[in-house]
Amino acid sequence: MAALGILASGAFFCEYLPPFKRVHLFSDIEVYHYPLQRYAFHSLKDGRFPQWDPAIYCGITFAGNITAALFYPPTWLMYAASWGHRFLPFKALEYFAFAHIWLAFVLCYLWLRGRRLAWPASALGAASFACGGYMVWQIVHLGVAPALAWMPLGLWGIDEAVERRNWRPLWKTALASALCFLAGYPPSWLAFCSTVFLYGLASREHWRAAVGVCGAVAASMLLAMVQWLPTLEARTFMYGEERYEGELRSVFGPLLVANWQDLNRGSSQHYLGVMYLYWGLPAVFAMGWALYRRNWRPYGQAAAVLAGCLILVLDPGGLIYRVILRFPALANTAQSYNFCEGMAAMAALIAAIGVADFLGGGARKPWPRWRMPAVVAAMAVWEARQLWIWAHGGEFASGGRAVAETAAALALFSLGLWSMRGESGGRRTWMAAALILMALVDYKVFGTNRLFNTREGDVDELHLAQGIRGINGEAYEALWTNRNYRVASDLNGGPKPVDYRMWGLASPQGLDAFLSQQYRDVIEGWTKFRTNREFEVDFRNEEMMQRLGVRYVVTHEGAVSAAFLAESGDYRLIGPDQTFYRVYEYRRARPPYGWEDTAGEAQATGWLPERRSFQVRSAQGGQFLLVEQFYPGWQATVDGRPVRIERRRGAFQSIAVPAGEHTVAFTYHSRWLPLGAAISAAAVAVLAWVARSAGKRRKA
Numbered sequence: 001m002a003a004l005g006i007l008a009s010g011a012f013f014c015e016y017l018p019p020f021k022r023v024h025l026f027s028d029i030e031v032y033h034y035p036l037q038r039y040a041f042h043s044l045k046d047g048r049f050p051q052w053d054p055a056i057y058c059g060i061t062f063a064g065n066i067t068a069a070l071f072y073p074p075t076w077l078m079y080a081a082s083w084g085h086r087f088l089p090f091k092a093l094e095y096f097a098f099a100h101i102w103l104a105f106v107l108c109y110l111w112l113r114g115r116r117l118a119w120p121a122s123a124l125g126a127a128s129f130a131c132g133g134y135m136v137w138q139i140v141h142l143g144v145a146p147a148l149a150w151m152p153l154g155l156w157g158i159d160e161a162v163e164r165r166n167w168r169p170l171w172k173t174a175l176a177s178a179l180c181f182l183a184g185y186p187p188s189w190l191a192f193c194s195t196v197f198l199y200g201l202a203s204r205e206h207w208r209a210a211v212g213v214c215g216a217v218a219a220s221m222l223l224a225m226v227q228w229l230p231t232l233e234a235r236t237f238m239y240g241e242e243r244y245e246g247e248l249r250s251v252f253g254p255l256l257v258a259n260w261q262d263l264n265r266g267s268s269q270h271y272l273g274v275m276y277l278y279w280g281l282p283a284v285f286a287m288g289w290a291l292y293r294r295n296w297r298p299y300g301q302a303a304a305v306l307a308g309c310l311i312l313v314l315d316p317g318g319l320i321y322r323v324i325l326r327f328p329a330l331a332n333t334a335q336s337y338n339f340c341e342g343m344a345a346m347a348a349l350i351a352a353i354g355v356a357d358f359l360g361g362g363a364r365k366p367w368p369r370w371r372m373p374a375v376v377a378a379m380a381v382w383e384a385r386q387l388w389i390w391a392h393g394g395e396f397a398s399g400g401r402a403v404a405e406t407a408a409a410l411a412l413f414s415l416g417l418w419s420m421r422g423e424s425g426g427r428r429t430w431m432a433a434a435l436i437l438m439a440l441v442d443y444k445v446f447g448t449n450r451l452f453n454t455r456e457g458d459v460d461e462l463h464l465a466q467g468i469r470g471i472n473g474e475a476y477e478a479l480w481t482n483r484n485y486r487v488a489s490d491l492n493g494g495p496k497p498v499d500y501r502m503w504g505l506a507s508p509q510g511l512d513a514f515l516s517q518q519y520r521d522v523i524e525g526w527t528k529f530r531t532n533r534e535f536e537v538d539f540r541n542e543e544m545m546q547r548l549g550v551r552y553v554v555t556h557e558g559a560v561s562a563a564f565l566a567e568s569g570d571y572r573l574i575g576p577d578q579t580f581y582r583v584y585e586y587r588r589a590r591p592p593y594g595w596e597d598t599a600g601e602a603q604a605t606g607w608l609p610e611r612r613s614f615q616v617r618s619a620q621g622g623q624f625l626l627v628e629q630f631y632p633g634w635q636a637t638v639d640g641r642p643v644r645i646e647r648r649r650g651a652f653q654s655i656a657v658p659a660g661e662h663t664v665a666f667t668y669h670s671r672w673l674p675l676g677a678a679i680s681a682a683a684v685a686v687l688a689w690v691a692r693s694a695g696k697r698r699k700a
Contacts, residue, residue: 025094026455027140032511034090034459035501036068041079041088043609051633052609052668055501056510057519058486058548058592058652059628062609063670064234065514067143069184071227071680074099074146087502090459097139097146104149105130108345111156112352118359120420120432124282124439125352131443133254133278134344143185147192148341150176150183154196154216155345161212162203168694170216171687177220182227187243187335193217194312195305195342202304222683229672229679233632237516240332241532244315244324255279255347256287257406258446262398265449277340278446279347281413281439284406286354298357302349309342359421372427375419376434379412383441390445413438468495468503471554474575475583478552479505484607485551485589488537491530493559494581508537508548519629522650539565542588547649549592549627553584596654598622606665613665621659626666627652633671638662 024030035055040062043050050070053062062068069075074096082092108129112122129135129152138144157172173196181189196217200209221228253260254277261274290299313336315321324330389396397405416438420431448454467476479487486506489497497509508523511533520529526544529535538544539553539561553571555561562582565571571584593614594602600618616624623646628634630647636655637643639662648654657664 022458023454023456024090024459025097025140029093029097029140029142030090030459031496032067032498033142034088034093035498036065037075037078037093038088039501040068040070040075041082044079045083045086048608048610050609051670051673053501054609054628055506056497056512057515057629058506058508059631060510060512060514060516061230061234061631061633061670063673064230065512066181066186066227066231067184067513069143069146069182071224072146072179072182072184093142097142100146100149101130101135101139104135104145104152107149107156108152108348111152111159112349114156114159115349115352117352117356120435121352121354121356121359123432123436124355125348127436127439127443128280128283128351129344129348131440131447132280132283132344132347133276133447134340136443136447137276141185143183144188144338144341147180147183147185147188148344150179151192151195151341151345152348154180154192155199157216158196158200158203158209158213162200162205162209165205166694167212167215168690170212171690171694173213173216174219174223175687177217178223181220181224186333187338188341190330190334191309191338191341194339195309195345198305198308198342199301202301219683219687222679223687225679225683226673226676229676230670233670233672234514235329237518237631238332238513239515239517239520239532240328242325242331244321244331244334244336255343256284257402258409258442259396259398259402259405259449263446263449264395264398265393266395267398275337275340276447277344278443279344279351281410281442282351282355283347284410285358285414285417286351288410289354289358290350293357295357298353299350302346302353306343306346306350309339309346312339313337313343355417358417361421372419372423372431375412375415376431379416379434379438382409382412383438386441386445390449396446396449409442468581470495470580471583472575472579475579475581478574478585479503479583482551484593484604485591486549487552487554488539488545488548488550490553490555490559490561491534491536493556493562494554508550509535516629516631516651518647518651525650539568539571539586542570545586546588546590547627549590551586551589553586554581555584556581592627594625596623596625596648605663610668611665613663615661616657616664617661618657619659621657623648623654624657624664625649625652625654628666629653631668634666634668636667637665 039053039055040050051061051063053060053065063070078092078096079088082088105126108126109122112125113119117125135145135148138148154173154176157169157176160169160172161167177189177192177196180192196213197210200213201207203209254275256279258278263274263276290296296303312320315336320336324334388394396402413435416431416435420428420435423431467473471479483505486508487500488507489495489509491509496511497507498511500507513533515533523529523535526541527535527538537548537550553561553565555565557577565582565584566573570587572587574583574585591604593604593612595616595618598618598620600616600622602614602616602624604612605615606613612626612628614624625648629651630645630653634645634653635642636645636653638655638657643655646654653666655664
């Protein structure tokens, strides 16, 4: 029943939102993750394993870009399921995201059942975790929601290891840690590591369990070494920025009250800047029941981990921040709000323990048989009211009124649990189903009432057709024919630079955490970054345009740059101007390769992301420049003989070529990928052996 409820909820998330129009997930899943995944999928369809990404920042590593999740096993299942398509459909990413809600529910349910909690309590706890606020808020971030889904598996392994006083069940924790890391968002992996460490430390084995958890996390690094080594290499070039900042805002209201902050669809607070953290009726009930009973022992472990994660989120006095600053890798990676992930897992555990404790008390006196139908009818009326408000675009109460509405819903939910407590057999099962349905409706109406992660329309209609929507055919043909040149966007009036990746084009701009320090330094010699990762190309700066190999500029009428481009003699409009976007060709463009300070000729004979080949000729010889980022793994040959690559102009590649006519080639292979793959393969074999031996010992 719970699984069916989650499936229905996921379908409504993705397909039907008020006023019952087709919508799609947006934000990072659309503008960041989709171009990455589509590029990888298309590369594989072309028979090429993607290791280099030429589309942004004049080239960055793809194998080392962990956010691409190239080595995350479920990603390959998504590719396999979509193999019949020419391009990766955006719907595949939406289904991929919601499949992890299923996974989160199942793993959390198994973890809670492993603690010998009754199935209704385990289902309600799992629903709190999988359909609760944090998971819904992060559904648009494919590195966060998938990583969070694996946390219950790690906690399950710790419980089994403590119960059996044996380290072998920690294979689950190691596997969960590896998959969490490979999912593609290191801050979530740090939150996972912190949570499982605190969970082991708060167990009855204390330091012994905590040490075992540390060993499991270390083993997980071997499992994920195929990604670790290329990523560590990429981080040596990465522009670093401090990311940890304690969330000083109140978190208790949003956790316990569904719409504490006004997140209705018409609210000005609907966007990503406001966290949605609601734990749901099962968790709120369990906390109230624990306070009433004053029996803290069953909740001790969960409460200790919850308190630890809360300290990491709030960072009172800035103590955590000052400690993290001493470790640059942590300062550039850890984010305080990600520790809400551990809080969400503990809320699920508290919910399951509290509900199980309440239901285990038994009925104090017999109840009339009409009691259960009356309670179910009252719950159904409330659910119908909530769904009506949701479906017709009404507004839910916020602030103090939201507290009153939550209290009313909680009273009905508690009455349902009280009714279930006195039932047995089939009637008890039906009452449990009614309670689970009420909880899921509560999660649904509030979890899909905001527009911070959805927009009307269908992304596939925009991106699976031939050409680029909004650009006339003549301009598209010019862009595609000369795709070895780069395209610059007016960021206030052109397509997003990362979108060029989907169309096989390249831009000197971009939006990626793996922006290198060397490239940033070069760009800041011409212009300032307007955000930590984005910059505008100065279309008036001849040196900037030529040295970055920019030939085309995309804008639209009314944009900041439109008047200048239309009037400048250095630019010409390509094709008619009836389409939304306008493409201008820079007449003084230079290709992103050529002789640097020597007269000569150069013709590109091959232009693949990992291989660029040229036929060159010069009477004197000299330095041949490739305007592609200098990066370990690039190798060059002249007439098949290896030559040394030098860093040139701050961030690009240059080789010495003698006089005469020669064949020059630049190729890229991630240096540490083969070693990382070998280590991961060996670690997977060992993990399989440990898991098998753990299963045999359990049967014995």
